[in-house]
Amino acid sequence: MDLQGRHLVEPLDLSVDEIEWLIDAAGRIVAKPEDYAEACKGKLLATLFYEPSTRTRFSFEAAMLRLGGQVIGFSEPSSSSVSKGESIADTIRTVACYADIAVMRHPKEGSALVASRCADIPVINGGDGGHHHPTQTLTDLMTIKLEKGGFNNITVGMCGDLKFGRTVHSLIRALTRYSGVRFVLISPDELRVPEYVREEVERSGAEFEETRDLREALPELDVLYMTRVQRERFFNEEDYIRLKDSYILDAEKLRSAKQSLMVLHPLPRVNEISADVDADPRAFYFRQAKNGMYIRMALIMALLGSKGV
Amino acid sequence: MEINSIANGIVIDHIRAGFGLKVLEYLKIDKGLGSVAIIMNAVSEKHGRKDLIKLENVENVDVDVLGLIDHNATVIYIKNDGIVKKAKLSLPEKVTNVILCKNPRCVTSVEAVPHVFHLADASGKYRCEYCDNMVKSQ
Numbered sequence: 156m157d158l159q160g161r162h163l164v165e166p167l168d169l170s171v172d173e174i175e176w177l178i179d180a181a182g183r184i185v186a187k188p189e190d191y192a193e194a195c196k197g198k199l200l201a202t203l204f205y206e207p208s209t210r211t212r213f214s215f216e217a218a219m220l221r222l223g224g225q226v227i228g229f230s231e232p233s234s235s236s237v238s239k240g241e242s243i244a245d246t247i248r249t250v251a252c253y254a255d256i257a258v259m260r261h262p263k264e265g266s267a268l269v270a271s272r273c274a275d276i277p278v279i280n281g282g283d284g285g286h287h288h289p290t291q292t293l294t295d296l297m298t299i300k301l302e303k304g305g306f307n308n309i310t311v312g313m314c315g316d317l318k319f320g321r322t323v324h325s326l327i328r329a330l331t332r333y334s335g336v337r338f339v340l341i342s343p344d345e346l347r348v349p350e351y352v353r354e355e356v357e358r359s360g361a362e363f364e365e366t367r368d369l370r371e372a373l374p375e376l377d378v379l380y381m382t383r384v385q386r387e388r389f390f391n392e393e394d395y396i397r398l399k400d401s402y403i404l405d406a407e408k409l410r411s412a413k414q415s416l417m418v419l420h421p422l423p424r425v426n427e428i429s430a431d432v433d434a435d436p437r438a439f440y441f442r443q444a445k446n447g448m449y450i451r452m453a454l455i456m457a458l459l460g461s462k463g464v
Numbered sequence: 465m466e467i468n469s470i471a472n473g474i475v476i477d478h479i480r481a482g483f484g485l486k487v488l489e490y491l492k493i494d495k496g497l498g499s500v501a502i503i504m505n506a507v508s509e510k511h512g513r514k515d516l517i518k519l520e521n522v523e524n525v526d527v528d529v530l531g532l533i534d535h536n537a538t539v540i541y542i543k544n545d546g547i548v549k550k551a552k553l554s555l556p557e558k559v560t561n562v563i564l565c566k567n568p569r570c571v572t573s574v575e576a577v578p579h580v581f582h583l584a585d586a587s588g589k590y591r592c593e594y595c596d597n598m599v600k601s602q
Contacts, residue, residue, distance in 0.1 A: 243575050265571035265594020284569045286595055351596040354584065390568075 159460030162271040162278045165287045166329040174329070178297045180453035180464045181446070188221065191452065194461045195224035201254035202228030203246065204281070205237065205261040206387070210422055210444055211281045211290065215258050218451040222461070227254060244273040251276045256459055258290075262387075277458040285319035285385075290454065291421050292325040294447040298439055299378060301446070302417055308335035312372055314402050315382035315427055317342040317352075322421040323382055324352050331359035338363035339372045343401045345394070346384070369402050373412045379404070381420045381427050405429035409437065419443055469518075473498060474525055475540040476517040481505055483534050484515030490529045490562065497521045511536075528556035532563070532601050535588070555601065557583050563590055563599055570595035 156176045162168065169177070184191050200219040204212050208230070216226045229235040237246060243261065247270040250257055259270050260281035267280030267287075282288040299306060311330060313323050317340055327348070330336045338356060340348055340363060347353075347365060356363050366372055373379070384399045386392075403426055404418065420428055420440040432438050456464040479487055484502045493500060498520030508514035519525070523541075530537060531553040541549040563581045565572045571594050572579050581590035581599070588601040 243571070244577075261571075262569070263571040263574055264567065264569050264596075265592070266575070268594055269571050269575055269577055283571075284595075286569075349596070350598045351584075351591060354598070 156457065157460075158457040160277060161458055162267075162274075163289050163454065163458070164267045164271050164278070164280045166289045166292045166325045167332075168289065169293075171332055174293065174296060175300075177293060177450060177453045177457060178300055180457070181297055181449040182301075183464075184449050184452050190463070191222055191456070193223040194456050194463060195219060195222035195459060198222075198224040198256070198459055198461075199254045200224055200226050200228075200455065201250045201257040202226060202230070202281075203235075203250065203257060203259040203261075204228065204230045205232045205259070205266075206282070207231070208260055208281065210447060211258075211260060211288075214444075214448040214451055215279075215281065215290075215455075218448050218455055221448070222452055222455060224255075224455075243269050247274045247278065250274075256455060279454070279458070282321055285321050285324075287325045287328075288321040288421070289325050289329075290451055291322045291447070292329045293450045293454065294443055295322070295326050295380070295419060295421070296329060297446045297450045298419060298443040299417065302439065303377070306330060306333040306336060309377040310337040310339060310375055311378045311380065312339040312341055312369075312376040313348075313380045313382070314341040314369055314372075314404075316346045316384045316398075317348040317382070318346040319385055320382040323348070323380065326380065327352055328355060331356060331361050336361050339376060340365045341367070341369050341372050341402065343367060343398055345398060346401070369404070370408055370411070373408060373416075376412065376416055378417045378419060379412070381418065381424070383420075383423065383425050383427055400426055402427055403429060404432055406431040406435065409435060412437065469545075470499075470520045470542055471545045473518065473520040473542055474522050475542065476519070476525070476530065477514070477538045477540060478508065478511065479515040479517065479537045480534050481511070481513035481515055484517055487515070487530065487533050487537070488517060490533055491525050493519055493522060493525070527551060527553055528559060529562050531556050532559055532590075555583050555586075555588055559590070563601070565592045565595065565597055566599075567592065567595050567597040570597060 251274045256277045258279040258281045264284040264286035267283045271278040416437045501518040503516040535553045539551040580593040584591040
């Protein structure tokens, strides 16, 4: 599979076969990480984080370091020329002079597309505002595949902030390519999926329903993807406070769910999953976070054209 | 009301009533080239009422822009007092710097990039290339 030199801006930049191949490659890395300890020796990853991040930045940095490569970058724009008003285009062109591959998180939607068009090194979208987050989707897909064996004929519930939830938008877009996937979109009216996401689902022919009732939807789900209501996406604090605790999954609610349910969450969580769910075997979110590093190792190797992945 | 016919130029006919001024604005016609006539609320057998624009000594207009504003309009090219071509319009697949993205979270609000929209469906909805924000063309 040749992904060398490619960008990853949104989930459909990778074909179904390429995604499956990356998941398999990540599995090979999990099985024998020592074989990959020098796979990216001499290569440099630039991490351009204009927004705070724990998992995405750390997992990318850990991934590159575990591959024997090195990392440069910033974790807040105030420590770079961005604070002087430098454009995304100029920043990425400059970074491309020094690094071999870059991952960027930016609050504006479409920022990764702009960056990818200006860079002659692979650019990975680490989250562009409330739009897309394709490497989280790779993580989600890997976690689902390891447990369910595939993606066909599953009922996936998405719950919480479906309007600004970039991980939700990317996962839906990726899953619409599989047959028999049914979506149950659970949110308050104010946080329903954007029009373009709804249209994509409709166009794909996938069955979907929108509801406000998590309790009612739970028994039919094979996967429940919980999301945080994100304070940073609201222009109005009052709206955030009103909506932030719309859904709280707890052990009592889970009683009505299938024993084979997978509870996923891109993390960080605030109140939307109660701590009493953590010990339930159906809670997959910390395993999901671990998978994130391995799939990013596979992705970095593939985009750099490293041998042996 | 009478407006003289033109010997050379373009007539944009069957513009939806009330949209003539908007069409003229979007076309950014160089008004130094010749006379420009706009007729509003003219009687139309097909549409009841219509707007109509006559552009003297203009050889080309941006039909993509025109299709976006009113794809039911007809463009008639006139040369030496005769009609040389009639063009029906359609919704353009892609427009650049015609629709401006109003999503405050879109990268176009901070970066000097062209505003590019793609036709999303036959009803005339367009999707921002960067943020996927959907807008109706008319």
